[in-house]
Amino acid sequence: MTTLRLVLADQLTRDVASLRGLDPKTDVVLMAEVMEEASYVRHHKQKLVFLFAAMRRFAAELRDEGVRVDYVTLEDPQNTGSLGGEVGRAVGRHGARLLILTEPGEWRVLEMMHDWRERLACDVVLREDDRFLCSRADFEAWAGDRRALRMEFFYREMRRRTGLLMDGEAPAGGQWNYDVENRKRLPKNARIPDRLRFAPDQATREVMELVERLFPDNFGTLHDFGWATSRADALKALRHFVSLALPAFGDYQDAMKAGGPFIFHGLISPYLNAGLLGPREVCDMAVQAYEQGRAPLNAVEGFVRQIIGWREYVRGVYWLRMPDYGETNHLSADRRLPDLYWTAKTDMNCLAHCVADTRDHAYAHHIQRLMVLGNFALLAGVRPREVQDWFLLVYADAYEWVELPNVQGMALFADGGVMASKPYAASGAYIDRMSDYCGSCRYDVKLKSGEDACPFNYLYWDFLIRNEPRLRGANRLAMPYRTLDRMDDRRKAEIRRDAKAFLDDLPATYEG
Structure with a gap:
């Protein structure tokens, strides 16, 4: 009996649940590049290159182990263009009696997989994605009947559960959170290390050519592509x-430059979100650096918290x-995305x-992402769906499970306070404090009104005025x-006049 095991583009690890118990003698691993997934939003060119190249690399590594891999490329003339279509073809091609899946990261794909149980002429087993440190069931139990879900309390529970940066029952150093130490502006003479980037190999260059040819109008450039496309190189990047x-x-x-x-x-x-690295190994390496005196506690705690x-x-x-x-x-x-x-x-130099x-x-x-790009969309009142898209x-790391709550709950306060106790709204003073953007900007961050004033300044107050009925009661x-009451x-x-004039003058016609 042939068992077909599906591996998705964000499941590129031998530890994924669908590959557990794999028998090279009878099992086939299916991987497919499909236009439906490549185009449901017009992904950044680098994201497409990264995922396709990493998928091909992972498939080659499986084959080197002796695993049978059925890999469907985007330009295969038989490619149906949909994930469901390729799974159906593979079931028939191999006479599979059993299809093993790992839970996907997006709701729409999970719904698709549920449909396969009715449609396919084989048994379908859907396994939990246990690459995360907190299961969906455990999070649901933690959330209980809370209306507001504050990350800080969840984070403390995760510290206790994992034992990371713990001294018995107490947090290392006596504090759970060292965020107050992590808000320094970057000094002008700060030495920023060169980062380890990876020159595209021949296989990646072939994918780059494919993406430029099939997705010429997608957002982004490829001239500075330097992402790792294998676990070995991802580990090098982590160690670096x-x-x-x-x-x-x-x-x-929090600094910007x-x-x-x-x-x-x-x-x-x-690498984390595609499966090339795992969350526990990443945290363990950082904690080891702290324990060996190679990194301070505030840095390691901040990283582990992320x-x-x-x-x-x-x-x-x-x-x-x-x-x-x-x-x-x-x-x-309800404003269109500018x-x-x-x-x-x-x-606006910061946005540019x-x-x-x-x-x-x-x-x-x-x-x-949060305090410049998200903050501007929040203050301008941009439609959440357009910001989400x-x-x-x-972004190369963006999947709906991570992007949607960050945009909806943190950047836009569109969920009404499920995640955040107040909107993350800020004037130009915050951006000036945390960056060097303002010094060479056409607008003056010190001015509060007029055509030369930093737009963040009047947009901030306009936001509070416009949303007063919904926000005035928030404690924070x-x-x-x-301050507004004293005006x-x-x-x-x-x-209101400055904000309207500025926002009405922003073109919003581009379709991405």
């Missing part, structure tokens, strides 16, 4: 980060709240740099609303 960048990661993880897209960040999220805190948490929120989570719009935002998110053509970094690297770090397609917004009607009218 831990050795050279992790020691300063804590201090400067023009012309410095990576600074001290890990650059490992694409993995066992945020990453596990957003996945839990996603599965807990789907399928309706993406449709929430608590602030009734063209600048695609073109980087704007006099963040979009350009995204275009050239399929990457921007979390503060660029943009974040999903432009009491201070800005007290006279003339000043408020000036804020």
